[in-house]
Amino acid sequence: MAELSGKYEILNEIGRGHFSVVKLAVDRHTKETFAVKIIKKKRFWHITKTKQQILQEIEILKQLKHPNITSYKDVIDTPQTLYIFLELATGGELFDKIYDDGAFSESKAREIFEQILFAVDYLHSKGIAHRDLKPENILLDEKGNIKITDFGLARFTGQKALMTSLCGTPEYLAPEVIECGIAQKQGNTNIGYGKAVDMWSLGVILYIMLTGEPPFDNKEKEHLLRQIEGAYFCFEERHSSVPELAKDLITKLLTVDPTLRFTAQQALNHPWILQKRNHSIKKHISSTEYMNNYISEGLIQRFSLDKPIHPSTTKFLDWSCTGVLGIALHNEIYFWNQEYNFSDLPSIDVGGIITSISWCNSSSSTQYMAVATQDNIVTLWDINKAQVINKFTGNENSVGVITWNKSLLSTGSNDGKIINYDVRSKQPISIIHAHPREITKITWSPDCSQLASVSSNLVKIWELNGAKLRNEQTLANNAKSNVLRHHLVVKDLAWCPWNVDLLATAGGEDCKTRIWNTQTGQCILEKDTPLPVQTLQWCKYHKQILTGHLTPNETQLNQWKFKDMSQIRTYSELRPSGEYKTLFMEQNPHNQMIVTSVRDDVLYFWDVFQPRRANPVQFTRSTLF
Known part of the structure; x- marks a missing residue:
């Protein structure tokens, strides 16, 4: 030297x-x-x-x-x-402080996080994205003030070509970085990302500072990335010291859609941060702020629609990944989130009686929805522009159900046929004569590798092979059959969000909920219930299942532990008696809110899941890709 x-x-x-x-x-x-x-x-x-x-x-x-x-x-x-x-910063890494001391106090976490926000806001104002923010890259000086370091992956955000690579540390990656990496593997180099990736990383860091644990944890990288893509994180009962305001800020940072994710400026003006400067700030009002006339435990609100659901519409409710609820009423689709008053909802007229709707959630920047109408046509709408961008034809009978793969649009019709369309070319790439009768449900697994279709009491599983679907495995009890079988009509089904080979089915009048392993065809869990099972959902933040039931005068939701199907709690709401015999239920992937309807003119909104994680997760040093 x-x-x-x-x-x-x-x-x-x-x-x-x-x-x-x-x-x-x-x-x-x-x-x-x-x-x-x-x-x-x-x-x-x-x-x-x-x-x-x-x-x-x-x-x-x-x-x-x-x-x-x-x-x-x-x-x-x-x-x-x-x-x-x-x-030179002589106080060591933030990582070591958390590893040695565990979760920080609220005041210490807020003081450190505010400094991080000031630094990131400065970077973003100069058009720079760090792209590898994590506790290992945040140093402390002798006074305890933070210093962000290691700009090896930093880029000027104006240089879009440099903002398309899958880089960073897996546990801190934003969903759009993962999406970009997947797109590049498929030969699509037109998808990029911006400085909002840093804000996602800050959400992970704040969660770690307040709990001592990472929000996303899985030794298998594939499962870890799937957790991140869906923002599947939660706060445990042991995290009761984490204030609601801090949880709210973390949730706004760990938002899948980067256009809705908090910026550094917004985070600096969040009430939890402002408490340091003004202790008279009022306690944050939670998502139940708009509730009135609270009646039943777990019930947030009831909203009345202008008219009942059309009898030809099979799927009339669907949540987007950003928490927007689509509501199909006859020939119109209304859109609601918690910012909208139900008396004045934005809507589009699709020009025909709607039979089914389905959001496409593979794109975070543009909201697409597929809409099937009684004229056997499926259209793809750009909701932001309120216009049709694609039209899919070829169905000879009415399409009752639609589901999305990231690259395929699958439809199920009244004649038992499944048609899979390539979204770009608008052409059918495969037609499957799946069932002899009407298909009532159709859904892709979370990793888009398996398609489940329902007709009467049979559930068939199809596996993706290249660009086509093929009948891959022998499933269920009969070694020569490809079906999962109930004794009576299957009312609903749902894929497990943390294990893509598990499928739950609701047996309707046979009062059975079953959990299947779709690779072996075995029913691994079965639960008999006092009432027919109309619908079901998995809790995306913990290993729980929610089943929906109807009595002549009541809507009932039962919450079960997945491990042994033991009952946790029952929620119920009185409703006017009537002819409606079908309960419909959809879960908001953004905040776990449940909406139910019995196909009349009332929507019921519930907040029933208590997100928890079974065991503490060890906070360990992370590595780059």
């Missing part, structure tokens, strides 16, 4: 990065101490992408000057080695 002897003295190693060793350095003249990143060119400089990444980091560091970001001091470039001198 002769080239440094005149100016700096290099001392002991204090850390290691992906491309570098970090050592302590002292300015021989001023005696000021620095951290120096030492990069051996022989190992990395021949890799063009790595060289560009390192030079980009230097360029970004030169532009930054903020009290909560490690400052650039100097660079020495020699033929063999590159030395980057940075401000």
Whole structure:
């Protein structure tokens, strides 16, 4: 290191990065101490992408000057080695503080998180996305103030071509980064992402600071990424010390749609952060703010529609991944979220009596919905623009049910036929004569690898093979059959969100709920209930199942533990007696809210799930992709 002897003295190693060793350095003249990143060119400089990444980091560091970001001091470039001198933070990593001390107090977490927000807001104002925010890359100085470091993956957000790679640390990745990586594997290089990925990472960091555990945990990377894509996280009973305001902020940061996710500015103005500056801030009002005339436990509200559901409409309620409820009424679709008053909902007229609706949730930036009408036509609507962008034909009979794969649109019709359309070409890629009678339910598994269809008392499973569906396995009790069989008509079915080979079916009048392993065809759990099972849903945040039942004067929801199907709780609501014999239930993937209807002119909104996780998760150091 002769080239440094005149100016700096290099001392002991204090850390290691992906491309570098970090050592302590002292300015021989001023005696000021620095951290120096030492990069051996022989190992990395021949890799063009790595060289560009390192030079980009230097360029970004030169532009930054903020009290909560490690400052650039100097660079020495020699033929063999590159030395980057940075401000030294002597208080260690935020990771080590959490690992040693566990969850922080509310005041300590708020103080640290506010500093992180100031730094990220500064970065974003300069058009820079960090892309690898995590406790390991947040340092503390001797006074306990934070310093964001390691800009090796940082990019100027204006350079879109550089914002399309699957990079970062898996546990802190935003859903759109995962979506981008999947698209690239499929040859689609047109999907990118922006600086909102940093805000998702901050949501993960805040959760960790307040609980001592990561929100997303699974040793299998595929399952971990699936948890992140659906924002499947929860707060345990042991996390009761986490205030509701902090939970609200975390939820707004861990929002799947980046256009709805909080920005740094919005987070800085959130009531939980503002409490530090103004202790007179009122307690945050939760999502039940709009409730009135509360009657039953778990029931949030009842809303009356202008008219009953049309008898030809099989699926008239569907939630988008961002929490917008589509409501099909005759020839119109109304859209509701908690910002809208039910007396004045936005709507579109599709021009015919609707038989089924289904949101496409594979795109986070644009909201698409497939709509089937009585004229046997399925149209794809861009809801943001309120216009048809695709039309799918070829169904000779009325389409009663629709479901989405990320690349396929599948329809089930009254003649028992399944047609799978390629969304881009609008053409059928396979037609399956699946059942001899009407198909009443059709749904893809969460990973889009298996399709389940229902007709009468039979459930058939189809597996995706390339671009086509094929009858893959022998399932159920009969070794030569491809069906899961109930004794009476199957009323509903739902895929397990954490194990894609598990399928729950509601047996209707035979009063049975069954859980099947679709790979072996075995019924692994069966529960007899006092009332016929009309509908069911899994709790996406914990291992629970919710079943829906009707009595002549009451809607009843029963909550069960998945492990042994033991009952947790029963919720019920009196309703006017009538001729409606079918209960319909849909779960909001955004906040677990349940909406039920008995096909009359009333919607019931419930908040019944208590999200929990069975065991504490060890907080461990993460690695890059």
